[in-house]
Structure formats: structure tokens, C-alpha cells
Amino acid sequence: MxxxxxxxxxxxxxxxxxxxxxxxxxxxxxxxxxxxxxxxxxxxxxxxxxxxxxxxxxxxxxxxxxxxxxxxxxxxxxxxxxxxxxxxxFGGQAPGRVLAFAAWVEQTLFALSVRVVITEALETAPPEFVQDRGDLYFGPGWSAESLRKDQPTVALELHGQLAQLESMLATSPFLGGDRANLADAAAGSVVWFLAGRWSQGDACLAAFPRLLAMVAELEANNLPxxxxxxxxxxxxxxxxxxxxxxxxxxxxxxxxxxxxxxxxxxxxxxxxxxxxxxxxxxxxxxxxxxxxxxxxxxxxxxxxxxxxxxxxxxx
Ligand SMILES: N[C@@H](CCC(=O)N[C@@H](CS)C(=O)NCC(=O)O)C(=O)O
The missing domain is CATH 3.40.30.110 (Glutaredoxin)
Structure with missing residues (x-):
């Protein structure tokens, strides 16, 4: 302290x-x-x-x-x-490589995750929150109806993208290699979000034990x-x-x-x-x-x- x-x-x-x-x-x-x-x-x-x-x-x-x-x-x-x-x-890696990976996480994995979480929250979150986040993430003109219609296919793709991360962890405990870096912080935060905010998060993530182990390590290392x-x-x-x-x-x-x-x-x-x-x-x-x-x-x-x-x- x-x-x-x-x-x-x-x-x-x-x-x-x-x-x-x-x-x-x-x-x-x-x-x-x-x-x-x-x-x-x-x-x-x-x-x-x-x-x-x-x-x-x-x-x-x-x-x-x-x-x-x-x-x-x-x-x-x-x-x-x-x-x-x-x-x-950057864990000793080229910054561009790690930043590009983290950008992919945001543009692909986080974007899909926000969609499934917000779609589920359409009925429960305060309307002003839903409106604000809808405009922010989906652009003006987004509709609740099309979010609902797309929910299964978005959740399906999300699983496929998470599977790519899981395969990256086959040869090392972290996406950054032997120790965690920004790549793990980026991917880990999406997993943290899905597990904490989506009713199907745990079911979706259950297929990815290496990813869950990586996030558990990050959480154990928490510095408040x-x-x-x-x-x-x-x-x-x-x-x-x-x-x-x-x-x-x-x-x-x-x-x-x-x-x-x-x-x-x-x-x-x-x-x-x-x-x-x-x-x-x-x-x-x-x-x-x-x-x-x-x-x-x-x-x-x-x-x-x-x-x-x-x-x-x-x-
Ligand atoms: N590209 C931005 C995205 C940040 C972002 O979208 N953050 C969300 C919170 S997770 C947000 O700003 N939500 C609206 C708000 O906080 O007002 C970044 O990497 O920092």
C-alpha cells in the first residue's frame, strides 16, 4: 500500500x-x-x-x-x-504484434461479446443505458429486433473465435508465451466480461479450459x-x-x-x-x-x- x-x-x-x-x-x-x-x-x-x-x-x-x-x-x-x-x-515481443492482436480482440471478440451481453440486457437494463450503449456500439439506427434475431448466430461465432484463442494456448500457458502480457490482459478481460455478465457465459466458456486457466492466473495476480x-x-x-x-x-x-x-x-x-x-x-x-x-x-x-x-x- x-x-x-x-x-x-x-x-x-x-x-x-x-x-x-x-x-x-x-x-x-x-x-x-x-x-x-x-x-x-x-x-x-x-x-x-x-x-x-x-x-x-x-x-x-x-x-x-x-x-x-x-x-x-x-x-x-x-x-x-x-x-x-x-x-x-509487451513481454519482449514486437509491440506491433501484441497491439495488433489486442486490436483484433477488441474489434472481433469484444464486439461479439458486447452484442450478446447487450442483447440479453435489452429487457432488464435501464432503458437509458441500453440506448446509450446501442448508439455507441451499433451506431444510430440499431434495432432491438435485429439484435434479438442475430443473437444465436452471434453467440455461435463468438464460440468459434474463442476456440481460436484456446488453440493458441496449446503450447504455452499465456498468449504472450511463458508469461502474460497485453495479449492476455485483452483476451482475459473479454472472458471476465462474458463470465460475469452473460447468463450463458459459463456454458460457452466451459469448452475452453486453457483460456479459463489463463484468466484465473490473471485474477490471482490482481493488484488493487x-x-x-x-x-x-x-x-x-x-x-x-x-x-x-x-x-x-x-x-x-x-x-x-x-x-x-x-x-x-x-x-x-x-x-x-x-x-x-x-x-x-x-x-x-x-x-x-x-x-x-x-x-x-x-x-x-x-x-x-x-x-x-x-x-x-x-x-
Ligand atoms: N477503444 C476503446 C473502447 C472503450 C470502450 O468502449 N469502453 C466502454 C466501457 S467497457 C465504454 O466506454 N462504454 C461507455 C462509457 O463508459 O461511457 C478502448 O480501447 O479504450
């Missing part, structure tokens, strides 16, 4: 317990074995103590290190690696947060810190006429209800989009998003 209070270099995770994508990062933080602080945020907007930090990015989780705000779990994984945990995050912070405290830490993240523009971005300091809007690629994240371009590389953002509650902060999976428009 860490007794002192967090400072500008502490890892602060903005999340809520039920979030599977946050669970991916909680698994990863445990692998990093370094202290982290927790701020619990609401499950649906408004998120008034998060928005000043993220320039409107609303998804979960978000990692704050002082006045640097890392959105999206892939980007958070890279930030943890850059902060001295590359070995834990060293303390809870309020949203206000996190804003205060940001307001007292200063980002030193570099200004940089890749040659390719320059050739495409992106300019540092210009105003841009950023959104996840694909059809979703995510709002635009707007700021002044501070960095644009193959890995990352960084925006200067100012808010009266925090002053100047830098919001970082990943480039893979996101779109950037000049405004």
Missing part, C-alpha cells in the same frame, strides 16, 4: 468496476506491478469531472499522469510501456489500486501539473498537410455516437494523436489518443 498522496507522476485510472475495457487495463496494471490510483466515473454521461480532462472523450478507461491524459486502452498500454513497463506490456481519489482531486492534480510531451509531426502527416497548432477533431473510426474530441494539434505520429486542450477547471492539459482506429480532421 502506498501511504503518500498521488502526485504529477502517479498513474491515475478513471474507470468503473463493471467495465471490461477497464478490466483489461487493471489486468495490465497488475502485470506492471506498480502503484496506481483509482477514480470512479459514471457509467453513462454526463461525466462532468472527466470531460475537463478529456476534451469530450467519454469512453472508459482513461489514464491520467499529471496533465497528460491518455484515452483508449491501446494508447494507455503504450503509455504504461513508455513509463518503464515495456517488458510487462493503492487508493481511491475523487474526480475533484484528479482535476486538482492536473491543474498543478504541466505536460512535457513533445511536439512532433510525422513526415507523412506533414505531406498530408496536417499542421501543428491547428484545430482538429478526432473520433474513433466507424459508426458510433462518440462526440468529437477537439483541440490544437500538438503531435501526430504513426502511434499517437496529441491535442492541447484548455479547460477552466484544469488549465492546459494534453489529450492523447491512438492513431490506429481513429480519424483526424482539420477544422
Amino acid at each position: 502506498q501511504s503518500e498522496r498521488p502526485n504529477a507522476s502517479s498513474w491515475i485510472l478513471h474507470h468503473y468496476p463493471q467495465s471490461p475495457v477497464a478490466q483489461k487495463i487493471r489486468f495490465l496494471l497488475s502485470l506492471c506491478d506498480r502503484p496506481w490510483w483509482s477514480v470512479e466515473i459514471p457509467r453513462i454521461p454526463p461525466k462532468p469531472l472527466l470531460m475537463p480532462l478529456t476534451a469530450n472523450y467519454r469512453r472508459t478507461p482513461v489514464l491520467q499522469i499529471g496533465a497528460d491524459v491518455y484515452c483508449d486502452s491501446q494508447n494507455i498500454a503504450c503509455a504504461l510501456a513508455e513509463s518503464g513497463c515495456a517488458e510487462a506490456v 489500486a493503492c487508493g481511491e481519489l475523487s474526480g475533484e482531486e484528479a482535476l486538482m492534480i492536473a491543474s498543478q501539473a504541466q505536460s512535457e510531451s513533445p511536439m512532433q509531426l510525422s513526415a507523412w502527416a506533414q505531406a498530408l498537410e496536417y499542421r501543428l497548432g491547428s484545430q482538429v477533431a478526432v473520433r474513433p473510426a466507424g459508426d458510433s455516437s462518440d462526440p468529437d474530441v477537439i483541440g490544437q494539434l500538438r503531435a501526430l505520429t504513426d502511434q499517437r494523436i496529441s491535442l492541447d486542450h484548455w479547460d477552466p477547471r484544469v488549465g492546459d492539459v494534453v489529450v492523447h489518443l491512438p492513431l490506429p482506429g481513429y480519424r483526424v480532421w482539420s477544422r
Whole structure:
């Protein structure tokens, strides 16, 4: 346990317990074995103590290190690696290989899992939650009827995708090899989600003992947060810190006429209800989009998003 209070270099995770994508990062933080602080945020907007930090990015989780705000779990994984945990995050493998695998997990396995869980929750979850998640994951215009119609075939495909993971574990206890890395945290968080939130989760997962054993190892290694912070405290830490993240523009971005300091809007690629994240371009590389953002509650902060999976428009 860490007794002192967090400072500008502490890892602060903005999340809520039920979030599977946050669970991916909680698994990863445990692998990093370094202290982290927790701020619990609401499950649906408004998120008034998060928005000043993220320039409107609303998804979960978000990692704050002082006045640097890392959105999206892939980007958070890279930030943890850059902060001295590359070995834990990538396990000595090429980062691109591990990140590409984790992206496949999100786009395929997580997408199917969210569908089966939300479809089942159509009758039971609060209507505003269902509407919010439907718009977010399936795009405006989604219908409960087509979700219900597709449920068996989506559940069938999910089983097939999980079987691929199971086969990857035939020769090593972890997807990362002899020890767990981001690949395991990503896949493990989906298994955690299915087991905890889908009435057929256990039945579906029963065919995959190696996968279940891998997740049990991750859970046994759990490193809880060293303390809870309020949203206000996190804003205060940001307001007292200063980002030193570099200004940089890749040659390719320059050739495409992106300019540092210009105003841009950023959104996840694909059809979703995510709002635009707007700021002044501070960095644009193959890995990352960084925006200067100012808010009266925090002053100047830098919001970082990943480039893979996101779109950037000049405004
Ligand atoms: N690509 C994002 C996806 C994050 C995501 O969809 N998280 C869910 C929670 S598991 C979410 O944001 N739900 C809506 C919310 O929390 O407001 C990432 O990797 O972080």
C-alpha cells in the first residue's frame, strides 16, 4: 500500500468496476506491478469531472499522469510501456504484434461479446443505458429486433473465435508465451466480461479450459489500486501539473498537410455516437494523436489518443 498522496507522476485510472475495457487495463496494471490510483466515473454521461480532462472523450478507461491524459486502452498500454513497463506490456515481443492482436480482440471478440451481453440486457437494463450503449456500439439506427434475431448466430461465432484463442494456448500457458502480457490482459478481460455478465457465459466458456486457466492466473495476480481519489482531486492534480510531451509531426502527416497548432477533431473510426474530441494539434505520429486542450477547471492539459482506429480532421 502506498501511504503518500498521488502526485504529477502517479498513474491515475478513471474507470468503473463493471467495465471490461477497464478490466483489461487493471489486468495490465497488475502485470506492471506498480502503484496506481483509482477514480470512479459514471457509467453513462454526463461525466462532468472527466470531460475537463478529456476534451469530450467519454469512453472508459482513461489514464491520467499529471496533465497528460491518455484515452483508449491501446494508447494507455503504450503509455504504461513508455513509463518503464515495456517488458510487462509487451513481454519482449514486437509491440506491433501484441497491439495488433489486442486490436483484433477488441474489434472481433469484444464486439461479439458486447452484442450478446447487450442483447440479453435489452429487457432488464435501464432503458437509458441500453440506448446509450446501442448508439455507441451499433451506431444510430440499431434495432432491438435485429439484435434479438442475430443473437444465436452471434453467440455461435463468438464460440468459434474463442476456440481460436484456446488453440493458441496449446503450447504455452499465456498468449504472450511463458508469461502474460497485453495479449492476455485483452483476451482475459473479454472472458471476465462474458463470465460475469452473460447468463450463458459459463456454458460457452466451459469448452475452453486453457483460456479459463489463463484468466484465473490473471485474477490471482490482481493488484488493487493503492487508493481511491475523487474526480475533484484528479482535476486538482492536473491543474498543478504541466505536460512535457513533445511536439512532433510525422513526415507523412506533414505531406498530408496536417499542421501543428491547428484545430482538429478526432473520433474513433466507424459508426458510433462518440462526440468529437477537439483541440490544437500538438503531435501526430504513426502511434499517437496529441491535442492541447484548455479547460477552466484544469488549465492546459494534453489529450492523447491512438492513431490506429481513429480519424483526424482539420477544422
Ligand atoms: N477503444 C476503446 C473502447 C472503450 C470502450 O468502449 N469502453 C466502454 C466501457 S467497457 C465504454 O466506454 N462504454 C461507455 C462509457 O463508459 O461511457 C478502448 O480501447 O479504450
